[in-house]
Amino acid sequence: MAFSKERERKQYLQVFLKQYTSEFPCIVESRKGKHFAFCAVCGCDISVSHGGKTDVVAHVSSKKHNIIPIFEKVNLSLQAQAPQIHVLRSLLLELLRDIFSRFVNPSWLKRSPELLNLDYHSREAQKGDEDLIIGQETRTVVDKLKPSEQQEFFEAVRHYFVTVCDYMRHKFPLTDPALLNAEVVQLKTLDTMSFRKRCYLSNRESRKWKRSAHWR
Incomplete structure (x- = not known):
């Protein structure tokens, strides 16, 4: 009886289809078997056994897929x-x-x-x-x-x-000018920064202080 149920369950499992690659070029066949797909972007295997295309869509819409590891x-x-x-x-x-x-x-x-x-x-x-x-x-x-x-x-x-x-x-x-000049506070590059950059940050911080002092 248990063997019969397991056999029946496998009959309903979804398998990888070539059309997945046509719609999502980063999704290709997996070496793990017909019930899996491989995502070339994430470098991982994903199961398609339960939902088929739905499983693929869920993956390519996930945070994991959309955030590059680097x-x-x-x-x-x-x-x-x-x-x-x-x-x-x-x-x-x-x-x-x-x-x-x-x-x-x-x-x-x-x-x-x-x-x-x-x-x-x-x-x-x-x-x-x-x-x-x-x-x-x-x-x-x-x-x-x-x-x-x-x-x-x-x-x-x-x-x-x-x-x-x-x-x-x-x-x-x-x-951004602020980022371009903020490097002046990085001690490792302090000696190589131009005087103009140092003045930029100094003046900017001075303006900030004056504005804050005005509203005290």
Whole structure:
């Protein structure tokens, strides 16, 4: 009787379908079996046995999928008890460079010392499909796809990286004057900072003090 129920339960389990990859290029077949899918963005297997496409949608909409693991380093750094505004810009630029290194040719990074001026949208500036950094496990899974599916997958990867970089450039305060000059309080770089930057911060703090004194 128990064996019969188990057999009946398995009959209703959902399996991975090729159409999942067509709708979500980052979702491909898993080596764990037909009841799983592999997310190339997160580098993890997800079960599709209960809801099928619903399980896939739940994953790509989840916080885990939408937060890139490399962002965790910045998040942890900014959670320090001491104020971190003086290193915020350098952390964000380091993060941007890290993402660039995953899909942009090293030669283009070298010739563009100013990251914010890098033309990463250009295919000429981007690595070939075989050199895109997507992780060894993801690469192993993708190598088993059909050529047309691989092409679709890598296009999605490029679009993903470009979208992330676009978001960072337009939403992150990479050119904020306050951050540009806040580096003056970082003791490690104090001796190399320009006098103009020191004056900027000094004057700004002076104005803040005068405003606060006026309202006392």
